[in-house]
Amino acid sequence: MSNSEQTPPQQSGLNVNAAEFNFNLNASEFVPSFGTTQVNPPGYENPSYQNTYLYNQDPQNMYYNQQYQQYGQYGQYEYPQQYYNLQQPYYYPENQPPEEPEEPEDNTISFSDFENSRSSKPKVTPGPKLGFKSINVGEEVRQVVEQEEAPKEEVKVAPKVRKPVIKSITEKPIDKAALIAKLRESAANEEQPLVEPDKIKEPVNIVFIGHVDSGKSTICGSILLLSGKVDQRIIETYEQEAKRLGRDSWWLAYIMDQTDEEREKGITVEVGKAFFETPTKRFSILDAPGHKAYVPNMIGGASQADYASLVISARISEFETGFDRGGQTREHAMLAKSLGISNLIVVINKMDDPSVNWSQDRFEQIKREMSPFLSEKCKYDLSQVHWIPISGISGANIIERVKPETAPWYNGPTLFEIFDSLPLPVRSAEAPLRIPILDRSKDQGIIIYGKVESGQVVKGQRVIVMPIRIKGEIVEIIGAEESRLMYANAGENVRIKLKVPEEVEIQRGFTICDIHDVCHAAQEFSADVQLLDLLEEKQVVSAGYQCVMHAHTAVEECEILEITALIDVARKKKSKTSFGRSNQRILMRVKAEEEICVEPFTKMNQLGRFTLRDEGKTVGLGKIIEIVEAAEEAPEEEPANK
Ligand SMILES: Nc1nc2c(ncn2[C@@H]2O[C@H](COP(=O)(O)OP(=O)(O)OP(=O)(O)O)[C@@H](O)[C@H]2O)c(=O)[nH]1
Numbered sequence: 001m002s003n004s005e006q007t008p009p010q011q012s013g014l015n016v017n018a019a020e021f022n023f024n025l026n027a028s029e030f031v032p033s034f035g036t037t038q039v040n041p042p043g044y045e046n047p048s049y050q051n052t053y054l055y056n057q058d059p060q061n062m063y064y065n066q067q068y069q070q071y072g073q074y075g076q077y078e079y080p081q082q083y084y085n086l087q088q089p090y091y092y093p094e095n096q097p098p099e100e101p102e103e104p105e106d107n108t109i110s111f112s113d114f115e116n117s118r119s120s121k122p123k124v125t126p127g128p129k130l131g132f133k134s135i136n137v138g139e140e141v142r143q144v145v146e147q148e149e150a151p152k153e154e155v156k157v158a159p160k161v162r163k164p165v166i167k168s169i170t171e172k173p174i175d176k177a178a179l180i181a182k183l184r185e186s187a188a189n190e191e192q193p194l195v196e197p198d199k200i201k202e203p204v205n206i207v208f209i210g211h212v213d214s215g216k217s218t219i220c221g222s223i224l225l226l227s228g229k230v231d232q233r234i235i236e237t238y239e240q241e242a243k244r245l246g247r248d249s250w251w252l253a254y255i256m257d258q259t260d261e262e263r264e265k266g267i268t269v270e271v272g273k274a275f276f277e278t279p280t281k282r283f284s285i286l287d288a289p290g291h292k293a294y295v296p297n298m299i300g301g302a303s304q305a306d307y308a309s310l311v312i313s314a315r316i317s318e319f320e321t322g323f324d325r326g327g328q329t330r331e332h333a334m335l336a337k338s339l340g341i342s343n344l345i346v347v348i349n350k351m352d353d354p355s356v357n358w359s360q361d362r363f364e365q366i367k368r369e370m371s372p373f374l375s376e377k378c379k380y381d382l383s384q385v386h387w388i389p390i391s392g393i394s395g396a397n398i399i400e401r402v403k404p405e406t407a408p409w410y411n412g413p414t415l416f417e418i419f420d421s422l423p424l425p426v427r428s429a430e431a432p433l434r435i436p437i438l439d440r441s442k443d444q445g446i447i448i449y450g451k452v453e454s455g456q457v458v459k460g461q462r463v464i465v466m467p468i469r470i471k472g473e474i475v476e477i478i479g480a481e482e483s484r485l486m487y488a489n490a491g492e493n494v495r496i497k498l499k500v501p502e503e504v505e506i507q508r509g510f511t512i513c514d515i516h517d518v519c520h521a522a523q524e525f526s527a528d529v530q531l532l533d534l535l536e537e538k539q540v541v542s543a544g545y546q547c548v549m550h551a552h553t554a555v556e557e558c559e560i561l562e563i564t565a566l567i568d569v570a571r572k573k574k575s576k577t578s579f580g581r582s583n584q585r586i587l588m589r590v591k592a593e594e595e596i597c598v599e600p601f602t603k604m605n606q607l608g609r610f611t612l613r614d615e616g617k618t619v620g621l622g623k624i625i626e627i628v629e630a631a632e633e634a635p636e637e638e639p640a641n642k
Pocket residue numbers: 210211212213214215216217218219249250253266267268269288289290291349350351352353390391392393394
């Protein structure tokens with residue numbers, strides 16, 4: 001057997017256009033007949049792979065089964081067997097009744113809106129098992145992560161334990177200014193003083209995304225090291241541990257990757273979180289996992305961020321694997337944009353690698369190849385995309401500019417200079433309070449983690465937890481570096497001690513709201529959805545299609561109730577339809593299995609976006625148009641209020 005047969009291409013699945021096949025719908029099985037068009041999907045450009053691919057396309061081929069099993073072992077090359085053995089009803093446009101040229105009501109958000117940035121961004125809560133970890137540099141955080149050896153994408157849908165408890169609001173609206181004034185008076189008498197958040201440096205959040213092993217954790221580790229957040233003693237411990245695990249070069253990544261599993265496997269699983277400052281901003285770093293099995297955690301991290309650093313390995317073949325051959329570079333870039341991030345820093349890393357040697361040609365080649373994808377496919381405005389060559393390992397170009405003798409061609413800003421120049425998100429303390437819960441734990445009460453997405457939260461404030469409609473009280477607000485805060489404004493990443501009745505189970509995706517201005521808790525809504533490449537075995541989305549919805553920090557199973565229109569973006573026209581296919585834009589009605597906290601996109605875009613994922617693949621990016629409200633519960637007194 002030739003090498004090409006033994007080593008299937010780095011392809012997570014063939015991207016075969018359905019139009020290449022003609023189906024005989026009268027046959028008991030759908031048998032594809034192949035046209036004359038030769039399909040060379042990405043990853044099959046190599047002639048030997050093309051041969052393998054074409055060879056396997058022939059359903060008559062006597063070696064088909066043998067080949068299928070062979071590739072099945074690798075779990076990479078999924079021959080489209082589903083075309084032979086369809087379990088699901090399967091519709092193609094030719095078999096649909098003719099479309100009625102009826103124009104549905106124009107209720108889309110806009111035709112160019114998938115590039116809208118958020119004014120202040122949503123944050124996402126991880127599921128019942130942690131998808132998030134807080135980095136306490138110098139303190140070993142050993143969390144048991146229940147993951148399989150070969151990780152499959154986990155879908156941490158919240159358990160079904162939600163029961164609306166109260167809806168009646170009898171309390172007076174809170175005067176936050178008076179509460180803060182009182183806290184100021186008593187602040188000095190506190191054993192551990194209460195402080196106000198830094199008013200000079202704005203809190204901002206940056207997520208590091210990109211293909212697995214591109215160097216995200218190493219760069220984050222370097223940032224913390226160079227900004228003085230890690231001391232020499234800790235570094236020595238990490239160096240020793242990296243050596244012990246036979247991963248000498250990974251010690252910088254260990255600053256962020258703190259669980260045993262992450263260190264042993266050399267991959268990030270949970271979103272690591274840490275803080276650093278530049279002259280004008282206070283940054284929360286979110287180090288997202290690059291492995292495709294952990295995309296849900298990546299979505300959680302990215303949905304909290306104001307900016308994204310898309311890390312690319314410049315090492316020969318690593319850029320190509322991440323970008324061209326089904327890697328996570330494209331998916332992460334697109335997800336970040338769909339989550340409202342418009343300021344993107346493309347960090348071209350590993351420039352020190354001997355295969356790159358700070359080559360300007362390699363830097364320019366990556367920029368040239370990625371730019372059309374970022375602007376045309378993801379809809380980034382290239383004037384908001386920054387490009388920088390760095391070495392995460394040596395720290396070159398992070399705070400200090402790379403030496404002129406190393407890269408005489410680069411005279412642009414350092415990474416920190418770019419960080420400092422990024423525009424601040426627009427936020428208002430007057431807006432309604434929204435803190436989507438990213439994670440929670442128990443420590444003499446309930447501790448929740450999350451970003452203040454909108455509004456202001458004050459110590460002592462009474463709040464309501466949606467969608468369970470439970471009232472509670474903010475007992476403690478902990479900011480960066482364990483500071484005890486009087487209040488936190490939008491943008492702050494905080495840990496909050498929350499007083500709620502003991503029996504209440506707080507879950508990721510729940511949202512803390514002002515008591516008199518709660519968010520919507522809804523199961524059903526209409527949405528404007530951009531479909532991406534659908535699964536090979538489910539190439540049509542229609543009523544009954546089930547998948548998983550990620551909205552800010554919430555993850556919920558959902559079902560499409562109805563497709564109402566197909567949008568022709570180029571012609572700015574809509575036509576009635578009952579199904580959607582890959583890369584089409586459609587209007588739909590969708591129903592989540594449980595209530596989730598959402599808002600119409602036009603009201604609060606942070607809570608108005610969602611991502612649809614099916615079998616580990618992102619299949620759609622949506623914006624909520626209209627919410628179908630749940631029926632009002634009969635008012636009931638809740639114990640926390642007594
Ligand atoms: N030569 C060189 N190697 C690097 C650089 N940055 C990271 N690496 C190496 O690349 C490997 C992966 O680094 P990580 O920082 O764990 O990569 P990651 O993107 O965080 O990985 P995941 O989070 O698992 O996706 C490690 O062996 C690092 O030492 C760099 O600037 N130069």
